[in-house]
Amino acid sequence: MEIKKAAMAGTLESSDAQVTVEPGNGTIELSIESSVIHQFGKQIRATILETLGRLEVDDAKVTVVDKGALDCTLKARVECAVYRSNGMTEDLPWGGVIR
Amino acid sequence: MSHPYKKRLRRSMMFLNCQKPGLIKDPYIYKPDSIMLDLEDAVAENQKDAARYSLFHALKEIDYRGVERVVRINGLDTPHWREDIRVCVAGGADTIRIAKTESAKDVHTVEEYVLAAEREFGRPEGSTLLMAALESCRGVLHALEVCESSDRLIGIALSGGDYTKDLQTVITGTGVELQGARQQMIIAARAAGVQCWDTVFTNLDAMDVFEEEVRMIKMMGFDGKSLVNPRQIDVVHKIFTPSQKEIIFAEKVVREIEEKKALGIGVFTVDGKMIDIAFYDGAKRTIALAKASGVYEGDL
Numbered sequence: 001m002e003i004k005k006a007a008m009a010g011t012l013e014s015s016d017a018q019v020t021v022e023p024g025n026g027t028i029e030l031s032i033e034s035s036v037i038h039q040f041g042k043q044i045r046a047t048i049l050e051t052l053g054r055l056e057v058d059d060a061k062v063t064v065v066d067k068g069a070l071d072c073t074l075k076a077r078v079e080c081a082v083y084r085s086n087g088m089t090e091d092l093p094w095g096g097v098i099r
Numbered sequence: 100m101s102h103p104y105k106k107r108l109r110r111s112m113m114f115l116n117c118q119k120p121g122l123i124k125d126p127y128i129y130k131p132d133s134i135m136l137d138l139e140d141a142v143a144e145n146q147k148d149a150a151r152y153s154l155f156h157a158l159k160e161i162d163y164r165g166v167e168r169v170v171r172i173n174g175l176d177t178p179h180w181r182e183d184i185r186v187c188v189a190g191g192a193d194t195i196r197i198a199k200t201e202s203a204k205d206v207h208t209v210e211e212y213v214l215a216a217e218r219e220f221g222r223p224e225g226s227t228l229l230m231a232a233l234e235s236c237r238g239v240l241h242a243l244e245v246c247e248s249s250d251r252l253i254g255i256a257l258s259g260g261d262y263t264k265d266l267q268t269v270i271t272g273t274g275v276e277l278q279g280a281r282q283q284m285i286i287a288a289r290a291a292g293v294q295c296w297d298t299v300f301t302n303l304d305a306m307d308v309f310e311e312e313v314r315m316i317k318m319m320g321f322d323g324k325s326l327v328n329p330r331q332i333d334v335v336h337k338i339f340t341p342s343q344k345e346i347i348f349a350e351k352v353v354r355e356i357e358e359k360k361a362l363g364i365g366v367f368t369v370d371g372k373m374i375d376i377a378f379y380d381g382a383k384r385t386i387a388l389a390k391a392s393g394v395y396e397g398d399l
Contacts, residue, residue, distance in 0.1 A: 009149050015121035072156035073120040080152045089148040090182050094155055094189030095220055 001082055003060040009080035010073075017069035019048075019077040021085050024059040028052060034066035047071050051078040054097045102228055104167070104193065105253050108132050108391040110323035110339040111332045112169065112256075112296060116141035117150035123157045126166070129329035133167035138183050139174070139198050147179050151186045158190030167193050169230065172209075174199040181212060188216035188227055194253060199261070200231035201238045203248035210249050228253050230296075234261035239280045246291030254294030255284055256325055262298075270301075272308060274315065285320045294322040303328055313338045340392040341385045349385035352378050353399055 003023050010018040032044055044066055051074070052062065062078075069077070079098050083089070092098060112133040115122045118141065126134050136157065142150045158168060170192045173179035176199070187195050197209050206229060213227050229251045233239050239262065246255055259277055263269055268276045281297065288295035297316040300309045309331060313324060317338050324335055341349070351369050356379050359367050366375040389395035 009152075013119070013121060015124060016119075069120060070124055072160040073124075073153065076120075076149070076152035076156045080149045084148070092151075092182070092185075094186050098152070098155060099159070 001055050001057050001086060003057060003082065003085045004087070005085050007081045007084035009084060010069075010077035012065060012067055014067050015069060015073065017064055017066045017074055017077050019074075019081045020063040021057075021078075021081045022061040022063075024061050026059055028058060029061045030064070031062070032064045032066065034064075034068075036066070036068060043071070044074060047074045048078055051075045052082070054099070055079065055082050056097075057082055101250065102225065105228065106294065107167065108388070109167065109253075109294060109296065110392075111326055111335045112323060113326045113329065113332065114141070114171070114299070117154045117157075117170075118142045118146050120153060123153065124161065126329070127162075127164040129332050131166060131326065131329075131332050132323065133169050133194075134163065135169045135171050135196055135325065136192075137171045138179070139171045147173070151182065155186050155190045158187075158192055169194040169196050171196040171198060171232070175205055175208060180209075184209065184212045185216050185219070188213060188222055189220040191222065192227065194228040194230055196256070197229060197231045198258075199234045199238070200245055200255075201233075201235060202241050203244040206231055206245060206248040206252060210251060213251070225251065227251065230254055230256060232256045232258045233280070233284060234258035235265045236262070238262075239283055242284045242287035243290060246287050246293050252293055254296065254322065255288055256296040257281060257284055257298040258325075259298030272302070272305070274312065281316065281319060281321075289320065295320070297321050297324040299325045299327050300331070301327055303330065306330070306334070310334050310338070336392070339388075340394055341389045343394075345385055346389045346395060346397075349382040349389075350397055350399055352382035353386065356382075 003021050006022040008020045010016050012018055030048060034044060048064060109132050111131040112135050113131040114135045114137050115126055117123060117136050117138055123136060136154055138150050170187045172183035172195055217224050229249060230253050231245050233255055242255060257280055259270055262280055263276050285295045300312055313335055352374055355369050386395060386399050
């Protein structure tokens with residue numbers, strides 16, 4: 001999926017993550033800020049990249065500010081930001097690429 | 100055939116805002132009978148889409164350990180409810196709570212979209228249950244037709260805030276403004292053989308008033324109550340779970356009625372109280388409730 005415009009999802013509350021996606025420069029540029037980066041940085045990164053991969057996003061600047069979110073929350077926030085950047089809120093592929 | 104969980108124990112139904120990951124990640128630790136994951140009033144208008152992604156992954160990935168997963172969808176007068184239904188069914192929600200229900204037609208509309216979603220997402224047809232929140236004078240007056248509207252319908256819940264607004268009064272804390280609705284709804288629910296739940300109590304500083312209200316709605320016949328805070332769960336469970344004294348009496352009544360029936364005796368006394376066949380169903384219900392609540396160890 002193409003990132004058509006900058007979009008954000010999530011908050012800075014505990015157990016949440018704020019994800020921003022912006023049009024990229026030909027690749028994925030991922031920046032992660034997290035209070036648990038030393039323990040879970042690899043896992044957070046893997047979850048974000050896997051979610052972007054499923055959504056076929058390969059050209060984006062992605063910024064994640066993690067506040068101790070579970071994997072399911074990270075996925076939810078990335079998906080929401082990507083679909084928002086495409087202006088899509090209905091007839092979403094639940095159980096398809098969103099899974 | 101009726102759904103196996105249609106009449107499960109639902110004393111406590113706790114609302115949780117789907118917009119808040121911290122709330123929906125582990126509410127099973129408080130052991131409510133049901134959680135109600137909210138896509139409606141608790142979620143800001145510009146976050147309706149975000150709440151659905153959180154809901155979908157929570158339903159798919161969090162083990163709620165047997166707690167029923169109800170989702171409150173947005174009203175039929177909004178642009179949100181169709182996608183709400185799709186995500187609920189795709190995620191495998193147990194039950195959908197229909198907001199602002201006013202007629203059987205409202206339930207039929209939701210039922211039609213739920214069936215379409217079950218087909219779209221490969222869920223068994225009829226597996227998604229429904230409950231209806233009555234939030235207006237018209238809804239309350241149509242309680243019976245709503246209760247009889249669908250095989251999927253587990254029951255009706257009063258939503259006191261919107262209802263009192265429609266009635267042109269406010270929640271007073273005395274319950275006087277809700278008397279008519281409560282009475283009408285429980286009678287309709289029992290006539291139709293479905294369950295009935297009372298409205299939320301939002302003043303968390305008045306736990307004594309809350310407890311009185313729970314005792315009252317239990318006496319009125321309600322199956323349970325919508326809740327807004329985990330602190331309210333134990334109070335409801337304590338009041339809605341039969342005491343050992345009540346269980347022992349119910350056992351005696353059931354046994355005596357069965358024995359006396361065989362001897363051709365219709366009326367007799369148990370612990371000084373006159374008992375006849377009219378007490379049988381009530382005693383059986385006490386034992387069933389005790390069993391469902393996990394406090395019955397007898398063999399009836």
